[in-house]
């Protein structure tokens with residue numbers, strides 16, 4: 001057969017290996033294979049996680065002759081910021097990142113008086129196809145590597161520490177996996193990322209597990225696995241409807257794992273961790289904001305370790321849906337509270353820079 005007729009499947013290149021992808025032992029092994037002293041691995045990790053430095057030429061405690069080699073092997077450039085966009089007087093900053101293969105995704109830094117939250121992506125795109133979510137519309141491009149997830153945090157933390165974000169130098173206190181992607185569909189790398197985020201320096205960034213939120217459409221087997229990790233991270237469930245009929249439409253994976261199965265998994269999570277589960281509910285005008293649905297939701301949640309986060313819908317381009325009327329939102333809150341369920345209405349940080357919930361869809365794509 002002539003060569004030009006043989007089909008060659010496009011080889012999907014993997015993101016470059018980075019020390020954040022490896023365990024401390026694996027890092028030491030890589031360093032040893034380069035003919036360097038194994039403790040160099042720990043020095044590199046100390047620079048990256050402890051001092052937020054990725055550029056080995058600045059690492060004066062490494063032999064000058066080894067810096068480049070060690071950098072190439074364990075601290076390759078993973079992400080390039082394409083641009084930063086700010087709003088809310090600079091207190092919200094969205095960054096568009098480009099990976100080694102040109103793939104684009106976003107993170108959002110939000111400063112509050114008492115905390116700094118970084119919202120990160122776990123996938124480029126998303127395969128869950130929720131019709132109200134901008135990311136869902138384009139489908140899944142690929143999973144992000146652990147290094148690509150972690151580098152969003154490290155690069156943002158570095159800018160924040162260096163005073164490059166309005167409000168003066170600061171530190172990230174909270175991480176939410178609420179950017180692009182379904183974290184539980186990239187379980188292994190997300191879990192490894194949570195470890196890197198929460199392990200103490202030099203193996204991780206030393207952010208409290210209680211400050212990390214993993215948000216999911218409700219992939220029940222993955223929630224069960226997370227329960228077995230015995231971590232203290234917060235679990236958020238994107239419920240958006242209390243009844244299967246509507247949830248099948250709003251969160252299509254519901255046809256696989258129903259509302260009651262997802263909530264059962266949530267209560268098991270709350271039971272083993274002792275942590276309140278967050279129920280995310282985007283209020284969509286005349287779709288899921290009826291008083292009877294608030295009552296139904298209240299009945300399902302009543303008596304459980306739970307907190308409801310109502311999110312005024314951020315309309316995505318071309319969508320026929322919009323946010324609820326203020327009076328319907330108020331009534332929804334009132335009905336939930338009448339069942340004794342804790343509820344807050346989330347602020348809509350970043351809306352005007354398309355950096356608000358579910359709007360993260362790199363325009364360039």
Ligand code: SAH
Nearest residue numbers: 133178181182215216238280313314357358
């Ligand atoms: N895939 C995960 C995490 C990403 S989205 C999940 O679904 O939980 C983070 C939250 O924003 C989810 O609760 C999601 O349902 C919500 N969201 C998505 N699009 C939205 C929109 N247009 N308006 C308001 N919230 C939205």
